[in-house]
Amino acid sequence: MGKYNIVAITNCPAGIAHTYMVAEAMENKAKSLGHTIKVETQGAVGVENELTPEDVKNADYVILALGRSITESDRERFNGKKVIEMKVSEALKTIETLFDDLEGQAVVFEGQVTNSSADPKVKLGKQKSKKGSITSHLMSGVSASLPFVIGGGLLVAIANIMVQYGAAYVDMSAGDPSFAWVLENIGYLGFKFMIPIMGAYIAYSISDKPAFAPAFIICYLANDKNLLGTESGAGFLGAIIFGLAIGYFVKYMKQIKVGKTLKPLYNFTIIPFVTMFIFGIITYYFMGPLLAGLMTGALNFLNSIPIEYKYPAAILVGAMLAFDMGGPVNKTAWFFCFSLIEQGVYDWYGIVGVVTLIPPIAAGVATLLQPKLFSKMEQESALSAIIVGSTVATEPAIPFALADPVPVIAANTIAGGITGMIALMLGVQRMAPGLGVFDPLLGLIKPAGSFYLALAIGVALNVFLIITFKKIRIARDAKKANN
Incomplete structure (x- = not known):
């Protein structure tokens, strides 16, 4: 395999976790293979490490790891270049093999840029993936x-x-x-x-x-x-x-x-x-x-639902938030809860404030408590998962789920659903996105005691389920091997 000069762009819907996790993973993996790489991140703080025209001109390959679409003027930069485009979550999952066959994965961006700078446009040809959904x-x-x-x-x-x-x-x-x-x-x-x-x-x-x-x-x-x-x-x-x-x-x-x-x-x-x-x-x-x-009408209906019917809905929302850890199911539930903030309804977003913290914290704690159940890589990332997951995003739980999907995802989903109901029962309300476990100190989540109680119950339950399900899976695999 040759040594290549590569440029890349990463972004994700929130512009917080996947954007930077994938950028770091790309840089580390490419450098370990001897490639030269520069990654432009389009995160919540804006564009960082921006690719210059010279960077793009000298690049052998362009990798676009996207969680949201980029504009036509953004794509114009790569006219005529060999481009690999994928979902940002897919890039994280396949990072070990991402650079194995760049030529086979690449598609040439074809087209002509119009002379008018007021309407830059590139017609992209031979594209295997959708430009924007x-x-x-x-x-x-x-x-x-x-x-x-x-x-x-x-x-x-x-x-x-x-x-x-x-x-x-x-x-x-x-x-x-x-x-x-x-x-x-x-x-x-x-x-x-x-x-x-x-x-x-x-x-x-x-x-x-x-x-x-x-x-x-x-x-x-x-x-x-x-x-x-x-x-x-x-x-x-x-x-x-x-x-x-x-x-x-x-x-x-x-x-x-x-x-x-x-x-x-x-x-x-x-x-x-x-x-x-x-x-x-x-x-x-x-x-x-x-x-x-x-x-x-929707708000009146939501506010008039008897509490006994709200609990099943809270279980569903909590389970969805924990299921794919920042994926489409998570985003659907998150979007529903977030959309109610502007209307002054904060209890559903309170579920988000609790449940999204649980999977990464629980994965890290379970690893520290039972390290023999986890790989060396998982053990090394346990503390990072706890710190990043408790303050920023759910995505640090993804590597643990990829390593052992059924036990971890099942544990997350069950714990998330139960914790969603508990958060609603305790009256947790969240006004706006913030800094996770520090939100009550900033006045963004109230009551503080209810938030920390729901979080503690959710983490404890999730840790217990991860360890239990992993042991069941290990015992089952051992039994199959003996047979």
Whole structure:
């Protein structure tokens, strides 16, 4: 096998765990094989270690490990290059064999870049994988909205903590507002704008820059209760519907042939104007009130469900969150719970705050308690799984699940479901994403005692199940070998 110069991009829906785990794994594996590699990470903090035109030009191969779609202008950089594209989760699973047959896996990105810099476009040929699915577009919107709700939630939490410790809370009607009031209202802007930003980035993921402004404005309009005269806004449902609709509408408009001299004017003036006009009228008179009514009805239904019927739902949500540790099942449950924050419903997101911490912590603790049941690599990563899993993401549990899928996934799913019900029973509420076990100290999760109690029960149960199921599996394998 030759020694190659490789460049790569990694991203994931949240831009936190997979993005950097896969980048580090790629770097370590490539260097151990003698390759030269540079990995651009597109995480929650933005683009880091960005690939330069010179890096791309000199690369023998490009690896795109993606959890959400990248834009046309991003893909333009790799026109004519040999590219391997895969899901970011798949890259983590296959890291040991990823570089074994680069030539066999690679597909040439083909096409021509238009002369107009206002509309960079590459037509990709011979692609085996989809350029962008609806799910990847939705995850692009979620990823963009996370910093708004995280930053806003932390500011609101700090303001509330200040008031609890005796700080003044005075609004503008009483004269000069107090610092706590100012801080809280700045924080609430994060919650206010996370919906328009989500819709805008969904549309941007589909059709690039011309779709961004129309989607932002229309999603803002759909959530302005005063302007629409409704009880609630369209919420995340509106962001999804308008983001997708505007994205694909603009994509269609971009296919209309216009002269090269008119192309910049068409893309950045005519398309936004026409889109805002059409969707603005539709939203104000029809879709805005309709979606707001649906959201109001859904919230009333959710709040009116008898508690005995909420428990099975909590078990299902908890099991889904723990099942594939950041995968599509996890993201479906997470998205449902997260979407309720903007409407002031925090108990379902409280389940997320507890359950997503459990699989990595439990895997690490079980390894420390019974090291003989785990491989040397698992033993070495146990402490890291506990630390990273308790503060950032569920994904550090993935290597343990890949090494022994049935016992670990079964243990995670059962413990996650039971813990989801316990969290709901104890009234755990989470206002915004934060720093895992430290969220109660930041005022993002309450009550703190209920959170830590649910977490302790969930971890203990998960550890017990992992060890028990592994021993059963080992005993069964030994019995088969003897027979």
